[in-house]
Amino acid sequence: MARIIVVGAGSAGCIVAARLGEDHDVVLLEGGPDWQGTETGDRLASANWMDAMVSPEAFDPGLLATRLEGDAPRQYHRGRGVGGSSSVNAMLALPGLPRDYDRWAEHFGLNEWSWEAVAPTFERLRADLVATQPEDYTPMDRALVEAAGVLGMTTGVDTLTPDNGAGTLWRNADENGRRSSAEAYLRPAVAAGRVELRTDSRVERLLREGDAVVGVVLVDGTELRADQVVLAAGTIETPAILLRSGCDRPGVGKGLQDHPAASILLSLRPGHQEVREGKPCINAVVRASSSVEYGDIHLLPMQGALSESSPQHHAVVMAAVMTVTSTGEVRLNPDDPSGPPVIAERMLTTERDRQVMREAVDLARRVLETPPFQEIVEEAFIDAAGTPVSALDDPEAYEAWLSSSIGDYFHAVGTARMGRADDPDAVVDQRGRVLGLDNVRVIDCSIIPEVPAANTHLPVVMVAERLSAALLEDLATSTTEGATDRVLSV
Structure with missing residues (x-):
């Protein structure tokens, strides 16, 4: 039985700990x-x-990011505490498009991560998902789906498939509410004594003896030793730990991607303003194709307001670019290497991404002009000051709006990505093993080489399930050669 330290109780770490704890001593x-x-x-x-978004204590304090090149840093929303970002996300479950994973295989040499390879895991995960019935839609959900039909799009699509159109979103939730990785995986494992959970235990760096990792060092200097270490601290903190540990792979912290999103605020007419307590505020999505690629635009409706505005808004339509070519980076703060990392997302730096963003916003405006939205919307505007949507007709005003208000979807990936050993930008191999170091793996969203066209929680669950099984297989083998020769088949 190996002693394994898992770093980070987020979307991936809760799963990894629970799975490994079935056969090994896990902290x-x-x-x-x-x-x-x-x-x-x-x-x-x-x-x-x-309800999560108005709980600031549940987010990592002091974590800032620049979204566009040269803009001012703003808060970066990353979940803090057991459950991580799976405890504060919108619970939306999408696998992404088959072409996302086939690109991983074709462009990065990750033959064990093609759609054919990962689809069976997604199919198994489907059994744990729920979907709101159309009769329980919010006014915004109903208007979005009906507007899509007015514009000639298919409605009633199964959003777990790659079909374009409008349909109901699946969620990681049940009749009792949120089902984060903590509820679904970790709590039963801790209750059964299979996992020892230590909170308020932030890891500073890996404990190394040459190229062998023998444990971790906490920020208070405490050393904890283990046979294996699994980094599951997420796209922001995992590369920071590797950098503080002297990992010299040039790709560490590079390749950061997220989905850029722009929001239009809506003042709703009386009778359509209600926010239902404890009920999902986003239940539907429109997937559409830009002039560049299939299925690379999402429109999401949200019933409710998360900020003050004048006039008051009661709902939001979010337009997002789901297939991204721009990349940013995470690096240590030279003035405080142990503190929050410096995050530069550099979204919309490629002409392709900017073009698709414009098309996504234009689609959102067309949707808002349809009768289903005209019936419920009193006024639409683009900022807290009530600037009308029509201002976006001016190219300069549009660019200024993007610079001041573009957001991300909290779907960051790619800062310790998978790849071949001869790929200088790769940090881990297909089984999550850190290249150049022994006894340490990364199993979280940082290893995803390109952000899929989906909310990333479900893809991260898929990654955690597959790589937990791979680690269990490797621990059961007696030689490194045996582990290397096997094919990842879970």
Whole structure:
């Protein structure tokens, strides 16, 4: 039985710890608290994402990011505490498009991550998902689906398929509310004594003896030794730990990607403004194709407001670019290497991404002009000051709006990506093993080489399930050669 330290109790780490704990001695280290049994925990358990978004203590404090090249840093929303970002996300479950994974195989030499290879795992995960019935749609959900039909799009699509059109979103939730990785995987494992969970235990760096990793060092200097270390600290903190540990792969921290999103604020007419307590505020999506590629635009409706505006808004339509070519980076702060990393997302730096963003915004405007939205919307505007949507007709105003308000979808990936050993930008191999170091793996969203056209929680669950099984296989083998020769088949 191996002693394994898993770093990070987020979307991936809870799964990894639970799976490995079935056969090995597992300690799960989480830098934040456990919110269970607190008022914050009660809000995070809600099926309404807005209850999480108004819980600032559940997000990593002091973590800032620039979205576009040269803009001012703004807060970066990353979940803090047990469950990580799976405890504060919108619970939306999408696998991405088959071409996303086939690109991983074709462009990065990841033959074990093609759609054919990963589809069976997604199919198994489907059994744990739920979907809101159309009769329980919010006014915004209903208007979006009906507007898509007015514009000639297909409606009633199964959003777990790659079909374009409008349909109901699946969620990681049940009748009791949120089902984060903590609820679904970790809590039963801890209750059964298979995993030791230590909160408020932030890892500073790996404990190394040459190229062998023999444990971790916490920020307070405590050394914890283990036979294997799994980094599951996420796209921001995992590369920071590797950098502080002297990992010399040039790709560490590079390749950061996220989905850029632009929001149009809506003042709704009386009778359509209600926000249902504890009920999902986003239940539908429109997937559309730009002039560049298939299925690379999403429109999401949100019933509710997360900020103040004048006039008051009651809902939001979000337009997002789902296939991204721009990349950013995560690096250590030279003035505080142990503190929050410096995040430069550099979204919309390629002409392709900017073109698709414009087409996504134009589609959102066309949707808002249809009768289903005209019936419920009193006024549409693009900022807290109430600037009308028509201002976007001016190219300069459009560019200024992007610079000041473009957001991300909290779907960051790619800062410790998978690849071949001869790929200088690769940090781990197909089984998550850090290239150039022994006894350490990365199993989280940082290893994803390109962001899929999906909310990333479900793809991360897929990655965690497959690579947990791979690690268990490798631990069961007696030689490194045997582990290398096997094919990842889970």
